[in-house]
Amino acid sequence: MINGEVKFLIGNQVCVPDVPGVYVFYDISGPIYVGKSDSLHKRFQQHYEGSHNKALRKAISEPVGSLRFAWKVVDSVTETDEEEKRWIRKLGPAANLIRYVPKKGKKDD
Template sequence: MRRSKFQLGYEFTIPELPGVYVISKKLTDEILYVGKTTNLRRRFGRHLKKTHNFRFNKFMSQTTDELTFRYCIAISDSELRDTERNYIRSLNPLFNDIRYTQHEGGIFNG
């Protein structure tokens, strides 16, 4: 199990609701990953262990940086999808494999 890079006890303040989240370095605010989920607290817990993203896992196992987990609550599936897409497009996170172009619906693997 990997050592937590997040503030101890933080996961208990995260709601068990659907939303879009952003993981970033606390000191520099560099955006590392953007994701969507139906349960923010459960997804946060999974990021403490391992994710499906090899590059992010490697980073998490090697970094000593303190990280932040910010989120916004989403009401519908379309809001989840659209918000995640807009965040990825505008924030250009380091470890997201999918990138969205400025053209609506256009995606490419980065």
């Protein structure tokens, strides 16, 4: 499921690939936020500079223990939508405001 992860600290973006993917922020309390990006590297930096999501901003500024950024690389930007929805359904992150329910008769992987 996950291709890599780093502590969410300035400078660690050099370890995050510049490719499309899905990512999750988490600390010892569990998953905080799931997102997608056409550049995981750039998105890591953007989150470090701030977020439009109030719950995520609070979690980033007041993590429970070490805040981590984990990701999965996908083949294309179009693949990120479904993968993000799948992660949100599976992980139930606290700061994601939208919850995705699988379509009737369709099972998540």
